[in-house]
Amino acid sequence: MGEGNHIVGNAFSSYLIVISGSNAPTLHGNLVGLSVDGTDITTSRGISFNTTDNIVIGNLDDNLRNYVAGIDNLAALSITNGSGIDVVNNYIGAGIVDTHTVGNNVTGVSTSGITNFTFEGNLIGGSTGQGLILGGISNVGTIVSNLIGVEPDGVTAFGNSSYGINITSSTVTATNIGGVGAGNIIANNGSSGIRTAQSSF
Numbered sequence: 001m002g003e004g005n006h007i008v009g010n011a012f013s014s015y016l017i018v019i020s021g022s023n024a025p026t027l028h029g030n031l032v033g034l035s036v037d038g039t040d041i042t043t044s045r046g047i048s049f050n051t052t053d054n055i056v057i058g059n060l061d062d063n064l065r066n067y068v069a070g071i072d073n074l075a076a077l078s079i080t081n082g083s084g085i086d087v088v089n090n091y092i093g094a095g096i097v098d099t100h101t102v103g104n105n106v107t108g109v110s111t112s113g114i115t116n117f118t119f120e121g122n123l124i125g126g127s128t129g130q131g132l133i134l135g136g137i138s139n140v141g142t143i144v145s146n147l148i149g150v151e152p153d154g155v156t157a158f159g160n161s162s163y164g165i166n167i168t169s170s171t172v173t174a175t176n177i178g179g180v181g182a183g184n185i186i187a188n189n190g191s192s193g194i195r196t197a198q199s200s201f
Contacts, residue, residue: 017047024054029063033070034095034102046076046106054084058122066090069102069126075110076127080136085117093126094152102126108160112136120182123147125158131189134175135168141175144182149189159188167196 017032019025032047046068049055057077058065068076068090076092079085092108103126111117113136124131124146131148134141149159164186165177177194178184186193 018050019048019052019055020050022052024056025049025052026056028057028059028066030066031096032066032068033076033104034067045073046071046078046104048074048078049080049082049085050078051081053082055079055082056086056088058086058088058090060089060121062089067094067096068092069095069104072105075107075129075133076104077109079109079111079114081113083115085111085114087117087119087122089121090123091152092122092124093158094123103158104128107131107133107162109133110135111138114138115140117141119143119146121145123150123152123158125149125151125160127160127162129160130162130166131160131164131186133166133168134172137171138169139171139173139175141172142179143175143177143184144179146184146186148184148186149193150185150187154185157188159190161190163191163195164189164193165195167194170197172197 093103095102105128107129108124108127108131110133147154148164150156151158
C-alpha cells in the first residue's frame with residue numbers, strides 16, 4: 001500500500017486497513033482517522049497487520065510519516081505474528097500540526113508474536129489505553145528514540161491513560177529499550193512508564 005491515502009469512516013466491524021498473509025508491504029504518508037487536513041478526528045478504526053513479514057510502517061522523511069488518530073475501537077495499530085517489522089516516525093494520536101493533539105480512544109500500538117522488530121522515532125500519545133503493548137512470543141527487538149506521552153516538542157504532556165510501554169508476556173526476550181543517544185522519552189502516562197512481566201529481557 002502506497003502513500004497519500006485519506007482513510008476514514010468506512011463501515012467495517014474491525015479495522016480500516018487490514019493486511020494479512022502478505023510479504024514486504026509498505027505503509028507511509030497516510031491519514032487514518034483524521035480529517036483531510038489532518039487536524040480533526042472522524043471517529044474511526046485503525047490498522048491491522050496479521051501474519052505478515054518484512055513490514056515498513058512510516059518513513060524517516062517527515063512528509064511520509066503516517067498519522068493515525070481518532071480511533072475508537074480495538075487499537076490504533078495492531079501487529080500480530082510477523083517478522084522483520086519496522087515502525088518508524090509515525091504519529092499515533094497526533095495530527096499534522098505539531099500542536100494539534102487528537103488522541104485515540106483505544107491503545108496506541110498493540111503487538112503480539114513479532115520478531116526482529118524496530119520501533120523508532122514514533123510519537124504515541126493521548127490513548128485512553130496503553131501506549132505500546134508487547135505480548136506473545138516476541139523477541140529480537142529495538143525500541144528507541146520514541147516520544148511516549150509527550151507532544152512533538154518532547155516536553156508538553158500528551159500522556160496515555162495507562163502504561164507507556166507494557167511488556168505483557170514473560171516470553172518477550174532480547175528486546176532493547178533505549179540506547180546511547182537514542183533514548184525514549186516516556187512521561188505523563190497514567191501508570192508506569194515501562195511495565196514488564198519479567199525481571200529481565
